[in-house]
Amino acid sequence: MKSFKWENAVGVFALLLFAVAQYMALFTAPAERHMSEVVRILFVHVPAAWIALVTFTLAFIGATGFLITGRRGLDWFVEASTEVGVVMTTLLITLGSLFAKPTWNVWWVWEPRLTSTATMLLSFVGILVLRSTVRDADRRAVFSAAATILSFVNVPIVYFSVRWWVTVHQIQSSPATVDPDMVFVLRANAFAFLFIAIWMIAKRWRIAKMRGLAETAPPLPPEVTA
Amino acid sequence: MDGLFTLIVSYLRQLARQSVHVYRKDMLVEWRSPSRFLGVLFFAFALIFMVAFASNTTDVMRRQAGGSIWIGLLLASTRSLDQSFAAEMEHGALEGQVLWPVAPPAIFFGKAFANASILFVVGLVLTPFALALFDVTPRGSLLELGAFLFFGSTALAAPGTLLTAITSQARGSSVLLPLLMFPLVVPILMAAAKGTSLVLLPDVMDQSTAWLVALIVFNVIHWPLSALLFGPVVEGGTH
Numbered sequence: 001m002k003s004f005k006w007e008n009a010v011g012v013f014a015l016l017l018f019a020v021a022q023y024m025a026l027f028t029a030p031a032e033r034h035m036s037e038v039v040r041i042l043f044v045h046v047p048a049a050w051i052a053l054v055t056f057t058l059a060f061i062g063a064t065g066f067l068i069t070g071r072r073g074l075d076w077f078v079e080a081s082t083e084v085g086v087v088m089t090t091l092l093i094t095l096g097s098l099f100a101k102p103t104w105n106v107w108w109v110w111e112p113r114l115t116s117t118a119t120m121l122l123s124f125v126g127i128l129v130l131r132s133t134v135r136d137a138d139r140r141a142v143f144s145a146a147a148t149i150l151s152f153v154n155v156p157i158v159y160f161s162v163r164w165w166v167t168v169h170q171i172q173s174s175p176a177t178v179d180p181d182m183v184f185v186l187r188a189n190a191f192a193f194l195f196i197a198i199w200m201i202a203k204r205w206r207i208a209k210m211r212g213l214a215e216t217a218p219p220l221p222p223e224v225t226a
Numbered sequence: 227m228d229g230l231f232t233l234i235v236s237y238l239r240q241l242a243r244q245s246v247h248v249y250r251k252d253m254l255v256e257w258r259s260p261s262r263f264l265g266v267l268f269f270a271f272a273l274i275f276m277v278a279f280a281s282n283t284t285d286v287m288r289r290q291a292g293g294s295i296w297i298g299l300l301l302a303s304t305r306s307l308d309q310s311f312a313a314e315m316e317h318g319a320l321e322g323q324v325l326w327p328v329a330p331p332a333i334f335f336g337k338a339f340a341n342a343s344i345l346f347v348v349g350l351v352l353t354p355f356a357l358a359l360f361d362v363t364p365r366g367s368l369l370e371l372g373a374f375l376f377f378g379s380t381a382l383a384a385p386g387t388l389l390t391a392i393t394s395q396a397r398g399s400s401v402l403l404p405l406l407m408f409p410l411v412v413p414i415l416m417a418a419a420k421g422t423s424l425v426l427l428p429d430v431m432d433q434s435t436a437w438l439v440a441l442i443v444f445n446v447i448h449w450p451l452s453a454l455l456f457g458p459v460v461e462g463g464t465h
Contacts, residue, residue, distance in 0.1 A: 067455075067458055115412070115416075116412075116413070119409040119410075119412040119413075120409070121409075122405075122408070122409035123406070123409035123410050126402075126405045126406040126409060127406070129402065129405055130392070130393075130396060130402060130406060133396045133397045133398055133402060134395075134396045134397070135397075139395060142458045142459060143392045143395070143396065143459065145458075146388065146392060146455040146458060146459050147389070147392060147406060149451070149455060150385055150388065150389070150410060150448075150451065150452065150455065151409075151410060153410070153447060153448070153451070154409070154410065154413070157413055
């Protein structure tokens with residue numbers, strides 16, 4: 001019998017929460033006064049942005065932890081959270097672009113928030129490419145940890161870009177500036193994205209662990225491979 | 227407390243002495259055979275030419291002069307960084323330095339400052355040529371232009387040196403270095419290009435100082451961070 005994995009329970013819960021949160025986003029949340037129905041994209045765009053920054057922060061913590069302790073599990077965690085962060089950022093940029101077309105009348109603007117987000121995505125994609133080019137497990141772990149810490153410098157720039165420069169993108173909203181009916185739906189979607197990310201990171205961590213153990217395992221005796 | 231202070235001061239002195247030795251070694255190699263400097267310089271010249279050919283009007287050329295200089299320097303820096311580590315990888319020279327023992331942060335500071343110096347001198351030679359080609363007369367002070375070239379070069383060299391130490395030990399280093407370095411240095415490139423443009427063109431809002439401060443901040447972040455990470459990278463990933 002296959003052993004029960006805790007992340008599968010998180011995954012089922014995340015998908016159920018996501019279905020409910022999406023129903024609220026599409027049908028029960030009020031339309032915005034000026035932007036009307038198109039504002040519903042923000043119920044997935046904003047949580048994708050939050051969780052993308054959270055996953056890259058987790059990758060940074062994992063990378064720092066690996067360089068301090070040398071624990072292989074933390075390297076697998078860096079791989080898993082970087083990959084999930086890349087997925088979330090791609091989703092964030094795609095949804096943002098879909099929102100920009102009807103509201104700004106363009107798919108893309110070269111302004112600080114969008115540019116810094118795109119460069120953050122590219123720098124973490126670069127880390128995944130780096131991991132695929134280094135065969136030695138020890139070196140791969142150290143190189144990607146160092147590159148992750150260096151790439152993390154872009155994350156605060158993304159977050160604060162809307163405050164440091166004059167941008168087309170709005171500054172961060174707070175519950176005080178958003179309709180209470182929208183705040184609840186936004187939070188429900190944010191938690192759904194968070195649990196989906198936890199589920200994906202845990203699944204991806206197990207795959208990285210299996211690959212890592214297979215890499216470092218001694219070769220099979222000739223009578224088995226023959 | 228006094229003992230700890232003395233220990234820190236003695237470590238910093240040793241670090242500075244070793245950094246100067248590594249820097250002098252790199253610059254001496256360059257002085258005896260300036261192939262890297264000349265190669266990088268002509269590569270940057272060629273890039274400026276290409277940008278000039280691609281621009282359709284003189285007015286457009288004037289407005290993009292600052293950005294063109296930095297695109298030239300950025301692309302040239304990847305060639306320069308690549309070569310600076312290619313020499314170190316031959317016959318295990320880098321490993322020899324680590325085993326000597328030279329402190330890894332000292333190797334980083336020496337090599338990064340040597341890379342920054344070469345880039346800065348390339349920038350000093352390239353800029354007058356680019357200004358003549360793009361028909362631009364600087365409106366701001368030449369000292370400020372020099373400050374942008376200096377701090378821009380050092381800001382590119384710090385993360386560039388660390389990333390080259392990584393990619394030189396991986397497969398496909400010539401593709402990997404730009405892939406890792408370009409996204410990371412976009413904020414640096416933006417600050418350097420915007421600031422240089424504001425020195426070259428009329429700066430009605432007096433914004434160039436803010437971009438220079440941003441460049442200095444990037445230096446303050448990247449130099450110590452890259453120096454700290456350089457040790458594990460060159461020591462081969464063993465704990």
